[in-house]
Amino acid sequence: MKEAFAATVKFNVLEVYNLNSPIFTIENPQTGFFQEGETNKLFKKLAKKLYIPTLELFLNQEITLNIIVSGNFLEKAAALSPKLINLLKKLISQNLIVLAADGYYGEDYSSVYNSSWWSSSLVRTIDKIKEVLKIDTKFVYLPQLFRNLELERLLEQKKIKHFLLRQKGKKFSKLQSSLSELRRFNGKTVSWINSENDLNCHFNFIPDNLFFNINGNYLQPDLIQASKTFALAVAFNASEYEIKKDTKKLRTATKTLRINEKPVLNLFGHLEKATFRLWEYALRLVLNKYHLEVNEKVSELLDDCCRLQNSDFLMYLDKSNYFLGKNVDNFSSPFEAFVFMQSKVKQVEIIIRNGLV
Amino acid sequence: MSNKKIKILLLTWEMLPIYAGGLGVLARSVVEELRKQGAEVVVALPHIPKFIKIDDCISLEKAIQKYYKQKPTIPNLDFHLEFFKKSNRPAGPNWPKLFQQDTALKKTSYNLYPNNTPAITRSFAFAVLDCLKKNPDFDIVIGMDWETIPTMKLMKETGLKTPFAFYINGTEYDRNLDNNKLDNATKTIWGLEKKYYNQADFLICVSDLTKNILISKFDVEPEKITTVFNDVDFKPGKKGLQFISKNKTILFIGRISAQKGLFFLIDTMAKVVKIDSEIKLIIAGDGELVSTVMEKVCELELENNIIFTGWLSETEKKKIYKNASLFLMPSPSEPFGLTPLESISSGLAVISSENCGFLGVIPSTPTFKYYDTEDFSRIILYYLNNREKLQELIQKQSLELSKHSWSKEIGKILTAIKKLKNNL
Numbered sequence: 001m002k003e004a005f006a007a008t009v010k011f012n013v014l015e016v017y018n019l020n021s022p023i024f025t026i027e028n029p030q031t032g033f034f035q036e037g038e039t040n041k042l043f044k045k046l047a048k049k050l051y052i053p054t055l056e057l058f059l060n061q062e063i064t065l066n067i068i069v070s071g072n073f074l075e076k077a078a079a080l081s082p083k084l085i086n087l088l089k090k091l092i093s094q095n096l097i098v099l100a101a102d103g104y105y106g107e108d109y110s111s112v113y114n115s116s117w118w119s120s121s122l123v124r125t126i127d128k129i130k131e132v133l134k135i136d137t138k139f140v141y142l143p144q145l146f147r148n149l150e151l152e153r154l155l156e157q158k159k160i161k162h163f164l165l166r167q168k169g170k171k172f173s174k175l176q177s178s179l180s181e182l183r184r185f186n187g188k189t190v191s192w193i194n195s196e197n198d199l200n201c202h203f204n205f206i207p208d209n210l211f212f213n214i215n216g217n218y219l220q221p222d223l224i225q226a227s228k229t230f231a232l233a234v235a236f237n238a239s240e241y242e243i244k245k246d247t248k249k250l251r252t253a254t255k256t257l258r259i260n261e262k263p264v265l266n267l268f269g270h271l272e273k274a275t276f277r278l279w280e281y282a283l284r285l286v287l288n289k290y291h292l293e294v295n296e297k298v299s300e301l302l303d304d305c306c307r308l309q310n311s312d313f314l315m316y317l318d319k320s321n322y323f324l325g326k327n328v329d330n331f332s333s334p335f336e337a338f339v340f341m342q343s344k345v346k347q348v349e350i351i352i353r354n355g356l357v
Numbered sequence: 358m359s360n361k362k363i364k365i366l367l368l369t370w371e372m373l374p375i376y377a378g379g380l381g382v383l384a385r386s387v388v389e390e391l392r393k394q395g396a397e398v399v400v401a402l403p404h405i406p407k408f409i410k411i412d413d414c415i416s417l418e419k420a421i422q423k424y425y426k427q428k429p430t431i432p433n434l435d436f437h438l439e440f441f442k443k444s445n446r447p448a449g450p451n452w453p454k455l456f457q458q459d460t461a462l463k464k465t466s467y468n469l470y471p472n473n474t475p476a477i478t479r480s481f482a483f484a485v486l487d488c489l490k491k492n493p494d495f496d497i498v499i500g501m502d503w504e505t506i507p508t509m510k511l512m513k514e515t516g517l518k519t520p521f522a523f524y525i526n527g528t529e530y531d532r533n534l535d536n537n538k539l540d541n542a543t544k545t546i547w548g549l550e551k552k553y554y555n556q557a558d559f560l561i562c563v564s565d566l567t568k569n570i571l572i573s574k575f576d577v578e579p580e581k582i583t584t585v586f587n588d589v590d591f592k593p594g595k596k597g598l599q600f601i602s603k604n605k606t607i608l609f610i611g612r613i614s615a616q617k618g619l620f621f622l623i624d625t626m627a628k629v630v631k632i633d634s635e636i637k638l639i640i641a642g643d644g645e646l647v648s649t650v651m652e653k654v655c656e657l658e659l660e661n662n663i664i665f666t667g668w669l670s671e672t673e674k675k676k677i678y679k680n681a682s683l684f685l686m687p688s689p690s691e692p693f694g695l696t697p698l699e700s701i702s703s704g705l706a707v708i709s710s711e712n713c714g715f716l717g718v719i720p721s722t723p724t725f726k727y728y729d730t731e732d733f734s735r736i737i738l739y740y741l742n743n744r745e746k747l748q749e750l751i752q753k754q755s756l757e758l759s760k761h762s763w764s765k766e767i768g769k770i771l772t773a774i775k776k777l778k779n780n781l
Contacts (some may be wrong), residue, residue: 022666023673026598105600274655281661319447335648336450338655340666346664350600 007238012106071125100139420484449647534689563693564714588763594675608681613644618687678703
């Protein structure tokens with residue numbers, strides 16, 4: 001079994017939202033959340049100017065790294081950019097990358113409090129990887145450590161034992177641990193893991209300086225230039241780590257890892273925190289409905305709701321991103337992004353409360 | 358004075374459909390009523406956007422551009438400001454982008470008060486002077502707010518005999534009561550108002566509150582001031598937005614600026630929500646403080662109780678009045694406030710801070726002291742939980758509004774002009 005590398009790049013589809021005034025949204029709650037056509041256009045543009053040049057550099061320079069992909073990303077790439085798929089296949093065949101599955105719509109905040117959605121979303125991505133790249137997924141990216149149940153489900157269904165996680169700091173570390181050895185944050189064990197369903201897992205903790213989101217370059221004024229800078233920065237950090245790793249001992253995390261059971265929001269600003277609360281509120285409304293009656297429309301709404309909660313949206317709430325002076329396709333200020341999300345959550349509320357699904 | 362028509366030249370930066378706020382609405386109402394009462398009114402604006410059709414106003418833009426290049430000075434005018442300082446505030450929502458379904462709004466995006474507005478006011482004065490030289494038979498020039506002060510000064514300095522009156526819709530004092538750091542532009546305009554308002558032949562103001570401010574803060578002689586209580590030509594809508602529940606919704610409509618008391622309102626809302634978390638406040642409007650206000654809402658975790666709609670069209674505004682149970686006026690100082698009258702016309706009761714000019718017309722309005730969040734929140738909760746009292750309140754307010762006569766109010770302007778002419 002191949003081991004995970006330290007440097008990691010995350011790929012996901014950047015959505016183009018359906019921007020309407022809050023009043024229009026309230027009056028027309030059944031208007032779609034996304035502009036599919038524009039999203040495809042943007043994907044093509046990013047594939048050409050950002051994704052392909054970056055992967056080509058990795059291939060040419062034989063840079064080894066982990067690549068996290070969402071199912072949606074692979075689906076779009078298969079439909080809109082065969083060159084991108086070929087590049088990924090080449091990188092895999094030359095053993096230059098370890099592929100890890102993300103949620104179907106990428107890193108999704110709803111995963112924090114909707115474990116069943118998240119695990120099914122990961123399974124969708126794993127299936128898509130098999131369909132498009134013809135390989136079995138061995139690694140999965142976790143937005144955070146869970147209280148075991150989701151891991152267990154995945155392990156059962158897809159025989160996944162290897163996980164990538166992001167962590168603060170600059171040290172890459174690994175942990176091999178059984179589920180029963182994981183601890184809640186208060187130090188207590190998770191009581192429902194018994195010897196029968198206890199399993200060994202491998203956790204790879206990727207530090208911030210080795211974790212890259214390629215879509216973060218989207219706000220840069222010159223995409224081609226940004227792709228070069230980005231690819232070189234990844235290549236530099238990845239190579240530097242690979243050169244030094246033999247000279248220093250790999251840090252092994254303590255065996256009894258403590259799990260944060262609530263998202264840690266201290267590092268976020270007011271707009272981000274408010275957006276998380278709005279997301280949580282919307283998702284609760286939809287899940288309530290979902291558990292009462294499962295129909296296609298509710299499932300679609302849940303799907304949209306989770307898709308809205310993508311971590312890529314957070315870059316629109318970061319004021320520093322707008323100092324680059326570029327009017328992006330979606331928003332031109334964090335406040336505009338916030339109002340958009342607030343009105344979308346209102347839209348979800350109206351749909352649920354008025355029985356429109 | 359003979360029976361010939363009174364001829365008025367009205368100078369304004371806004372006039373419906375060209376407007377950024379209440380001034381445009383007021384100017385339109387005043388002009389229409391003056392014309393109805395037989396006066397001949399010529400309205401001069403510094404700029405008319407090309408895509409707006411307006412037949413009854415003249416644009417002085419060409420002349421302004423000429424004088425803007427020449428930069429002539431107005432003798433003895435103590436006004437050295439050329440540009441407003443660029444705001445350091447973070448950019449707010451780009452509403453036209455969010456309103457992209459509404460292509461009409463996209464087209465109507467314009468800025469009536471660009472950064473070089475102070476310099477434009479001087480060029481405007483020379484353009485008006487040209488106009489007066491060509492048409493010397495105006496009985497009076499009426500200038501709306503501080504932007505017309507240089508015009509008044511130029512007219513006086515050049516010895517023109519046409520009298521000049523200010524129509525005060527708001528002062529820099531009102532606009533900055535909630536602002537603890539006055540910038541240079543504010544200080545300069547405030548100083549300008551203090552020095553020159555009293556030099557006009559007379560002043561019209563929109564409420565007794567403004568009259569008192571003009572006397573106490575701007576040293577205007579009381580006998581020069583005529584209060585003309587505002588009114589608004591507003592036909593209420595029939596239906597609200599379909600999916601908003603009226604019961605626990607309260608409403609603020611206005612410019613999101615320091616003058617409107619938004620931070621006071623949000624602090625109050627935090628108290629209200631602690632008691633009843635289902636109460637929702639709609640904040641409708643745009644303004645320079647929108648980003649700061651939004652941050653504050655998020656900081657206080659009120660994002661689910663306070664909804665921002667941005668700038669509303671007339672149709673949307675009429676609808677939203679029908680979607681609330683209570684209208685709020687939290688201003689630290691509001692010269693008049695047209696939205697409460699629109700609200701009452703729409704059947705929506707109003708509560709207000711003590712410092713709002715419209716209280717002269719609707720005295721039964723429950724009031725609270727600005728800064729008293731306890732009292733403000735108590736009144737909100739009281740009316741939302743006492744439907745009968747709320748009903749009584751709107752009935753009283755509607756009755757008072759029905760007694761308010763705009764024609765009588767505008768008649769006061771014509772009387773003042775006649776009196777002035779007789780004394781000349």
